Amino acid sequence: MAQLEFNDVTKMYGDIVAVKDISLTISDNEFFCIFGPPSCGKTTLLRLLLGLVQQDTGSVLIGGKDVTEVGPQERDLAMVFQNLALFPHMTAYENLAFPLVERKVSKADIKARIGEVAETLHITPLLKKIPAHLSGGERQRVAIGRALVRDPAAFLMDEPIAALDARLREEMRVELKRLQRELNHTLVYVTHDQEEAMSIADRMAIMEDGRIRQVGTPDEIYNHPNGRYVAELIGSPPMNFIDGAFDGASKRFSAGDFEMSIGFEGVSASGAASIGVRPEDFRVTSGGGAEIEFDANVYEVEPLGGFTIVDCNIGEKVLKVQIPGQPTFELGQAIKLGFDSKRAHLFDGPSGDVLASAA
Amino acid sequence: MATIELKSLTKQFGQLLAVNSLDLLIPDRKFVALLGPSGCGKTTTMNMIAGIESASDGEILFDGNNVRTLPARQRGVGFVFQNYAIFTHMTVYENLAFGLRSRGMKGPEIEKKVTDMAELMRLTDRLHWPSARLSVNEMQKVAIGRSAVTEPAIFLLDEPLSNLDAAFRAFMRTELKHLQHQFQQTMVYVTHDQIEAMSLADMIAVMNLGVLQQYGTPIEVYNRPNNTFVANFMGSPSMNLLDATIGGGDGSTRIEFPGGGQFEVNDEDLLRRCKSATTGAIKFGARPEDIALEPSGHTGDGVKAKVNFVEPIGPRTIVHLAVGEEIIKVVVPKGSGFELGSDVKAVFPKGKCHIFDAETGNAIGLE
Numbered sequence: 001m002a003q004l005e006f007n008d009v010t011k012m013y014g015d016i017v018a019v020k021d022i023s024l025t026i027s028d029n030e031f032f033c034i035f036g037p038p039s040c041g042k043t044t045l046l047r048l049l050l051g052l053v054q055q056d057t058g059s060v061l062i063g064g065k066d067v068t069e070v071g072p073q074e075r076d077l078a079m080v081f082q083n084l085a086l087f088p089h090m091t092a093y094e095n096l097a098f099p100l101v102e103r104k105v106s107k108a109d110i111k112a113r114i115g116e117v118a119e120t121l122h123i124t125p126l127l128k129k130i131p132a133h134l135s136g137g138e139r140q141r142v143a144i145g146r147a148l149v150r151d152p153a154a155f156l157m158d159e160p161i162a163a164l165d166a167r168l169r170e171e172m173r174v175e176l177k178r179l180q181r182e183l184n185h186t187l188v189y190v191t192h193d194q195e196e197a198m199s200i201a202d203r204m205a206i207m208e209d210g211r212i213r214q215v216g217t218p219d220e221i222y223n224h225p226n227g228r229y230v231a232e233l234i235g236s237p238p239m240n241f242i243d244g245a246f247d248g249a250s251k252r253f254s255a256g257d258f259e260m261s262i263g264f265e266g267v268s269a270s271g272a273a274s275i276g277v278r279p280e281d282f283r284v285t286s287g288g289g290a291e292i293e294f295d296a297n298v299y300e301v302e303p304l305g306g307f308t309i310v311d312c313n314i315g316e317k318v319l320k321v322q323i324p325g326q327p328t329f330e331l332g333q334a335i336k337l338g339f340d341s342k343r344a345h346l347f348d349g350p351s352g353d354v355l356a357s358a359a
Numbered sequence: 360m361a362t363i364e365l366k367s368l369t370k371q372f373g374q375l376l377a378v379n380s381l382d383l384l385i386p387d388r389k390f391v392a393l394l395g396p397s398g399c400g401k402t403t404t405m406n407m408i409a410g411i412e413s414a415s416d417g418e419i420l421f422d423g424n425n426v427r428t429l430p431a432r433q434r435g436v437g438f439v440f441q442n443y444a445i446f447t448h449m450t451v452y453e454n455l456a457f458g459l460r461s462r463g464m465k466g467p468e469i470e471k472k473v474t475d476m477a478e479l480m481r482l483t484d485r486l487h488w489p490s491a492r493l494s495v496n497e498m499q500k501v502a503i504g505r506s507a508v509t510e511p512a513i514f515l516l517d518e519p520l521s522n523l524d525a526a527f528r529a530f531m532r533t534e535l536k537h538l539q540h541q542f543q544q545t546m547v548y549v550t551h552d553q554i555e556a557m558s559l560a561d562m563i564a565v566m567n568l569g570v571l572q573q574y575g576t577p578i579e580v581y582n583r584p585n586n587t588f589v590a591n592f593m594g595s596p597s598m599n600l601l602d603a604t605i606g607g608g609d610g611s612t613r614i615e616f617p618g619g620g621q622f623e624v625n626d627e628d629l630l631r632r633c634k635s636a637t638t639g640a641i642k643f644g645a646r647p648e649d650i651a652l653e654p655s656g657h658t659g660d661g662v663k664a665k666v667n668f669v670e671p672i673g674p675r676t677i678v679h680l681a682v683g684e685e686i687i688k689v690v691v692p693k694g695s696g697f698e699l700g701s702d703v704k705a706v707f708p709k710g711k712c713h714i715f716d717a718e719t720g721n722a723i724g725l726e
Contacts, residue, residue, distance in 0.1 A: 306690060
């Protein structure tokens with residue numbers, strides 16, 4: 001139950017920047033996700049919180065208190081790693097009891113606490129088993145339980161469910177969210193799975209090369225990415241980009257023989273730019289009905305059951321269009337694609353910064 | 360080109376029956392996915408087709424010829440693994456040319472094939488790079504291109520996309536499918552990812568514990584699952600499967616849910632089948648995208664529920680509903696607002712509800 005803060009934190013490993021100029025406040029009782037590609041610095045942020053590494057400059061605060069001089073044991077944080085570090089020779093009960101025994105909690109208190117946590121995690125029937133006799137999901141719950149028994153200031157989790165299969169991951173992420181609500185604790189969660197982050201975070205930070213590119217609610221990040229980097233990383237299939245040039249005076253966008261009038265309000269600058277449209281914001285029209293329309297050809301069709309991804313050719317370019325249901329198309333079929341300008345994003349060519357965001 | 364036929368194909372590792380009497384016809388020029396969770400036997404099946412693993416029993420026919428005892432290199436199959444196997448000390452060009460050279464092909468012909476493949480895989484500007492400098496994504500493209508360029512009649516791929524990031528996976532799915540449409544090989548693709556299988560394959564073979572569960576087009580497997588295993592495995596989020604009873608009273612034509620709510624069955628034949636197949640206990644299946652969320656007073660067939668959890672995952676939002684002790688997931692378009700704790704009615708879609716025998720899990724019908 002604590003607010004966590006980074007103030008202008010930088011950490012280098014030799015010449016390599018691990019994290020740079022990080023200022024971030026994670027609120028009390030917040031489920032906060034740190035998302036980014038491999039080696040973007042997300043795990044380093046956790047290690048800085050834990051005190052496993054020391055920042056070069058800046059400060060880290062836990063519950064309002066600067067912890068620069070505080071050792072890892074005294075920081076009162078509980079960590080769950082991706083590789084569930086359970087003791088293989090101990091039962092689930094003994095694994096759960098371990099951190100409490102270490103802290104010299106009485107036997108009766110340990111029993112009561114484990115009983116409570118086991119109920120919350122639905123692992124009561126498993127307590128007498130050793131890890132080798134548990135499934136992956138069950139082991140993960142025990143590992144999480146071992147963090148929960150302690151009632152720490154905050155929980156830190158580093159890709160705790162990444163090694164589980166898809167179906168179990170879907171279940172576990174809901175479970176984790178429910179747990180965090182019930183326990184009312186701050187939870188910092190590192191993941192490289194954008195759907196997982198979107199699904200469970202109250203707020204999330206998107207990182208690139210040791211820096212934070214955007215912080216916001218999943219809804220803000222998805223609908224109003226502040227740059228092309230974030231727009232490309234969040235959403236699957238990813239946002240479509242059409243690279244070209246925008247003329248702020250005439251409000252025309254052109255990309256080779258592909259040209260359109262598109263009224264991005266408040267953008268008066270001209271120059272190299274990209275239009276971004278999410279796959280689900282395109283429509284296959286029968287001509288008319290959409291603000292902006294153009295001709296395309298069907299390149300490939302991916303029927304996914306609940307929805308269908310139609311890959312469409314416009315010249316050399318392939319756009320991904322996601323439509324509900326199970327429509328059928330012929331390969332090469334000529335279709336009309338449409339979208340509304342209020343569902344489009346405009347990004348600056350050189351910097352990738354957002355110039356105009358979807359409504 | 361090549362038709363692959365597996366007849367009673369079996370693989371036993373000690374006590375473990377990894378593949379249990381598998382019959383499968385993979386037609387010429389088709390893209391077939393072997394799909395299932397880990398341990399289902401999909402990779403073992405592929406390894407037996409490739410000749411890397413010997414079969415314990417059964418037959419493997421390529422165009423009618425039994426190849427079961429033929430060594431791997433004489434079977435003429437191309438193979439791509441999860442871990443891209445390329446020569447890192449060679450350039451991209453040399454990697455792509457390698458298989459052609461070892462088949463005795465000469466200069467101009469190699470050049471044409473390599474540059475064509477590079478263009479198809481969008482590697483043209485990387486052709487003369489040392490492979491070690493490529494990104495993981497590009498290495499996998501080279502690995503696929505290197506196998507595809509020799510134009511094997513049969514192309515086997517074992518989870519080739521699973522180490523790649525999400526955006527690139529989505530891109531490569533399309534490119535692989537396009538590649539197959541161009542070269543018209545018979546492709547067999549092993550995956551545990553149902554989205555990949557759905558999007559790529561002409562036919563999907565769903566496996567579990569060494570046994571084939573269903574073989575059909577993606578849409579058949581998705582729309583008409585044979586049993587609750589397939590119903591649950593295909594689709595994300597998975598199909599909702601609720602406990603229910605059918606034909607409570609003698610003349611009843613209703614499916615009833617333990618927590619209240621009902622679903623009227625009009626198909627008398629289906630009703631008869633249900634009554635003869637089961638003791639009345641069934642599993643009622645409905646896909647998350649087919650269920651309608653209505654105000655709690657709605658009179659449609661369905662169950663009353665409470666909004667328990669809302670997951671916005673970008674293009675779609677998953678709404679979790681508490682129905683008694685069970686949870687139903689419903690998919691709605693992005694931006695639809697549902698408040699936690701609010702009362703709603705989950706209305707089930709006529710014609711798209713699945714009825715399974717509660718005991719065996721086998722499908723009885725669709726209503």
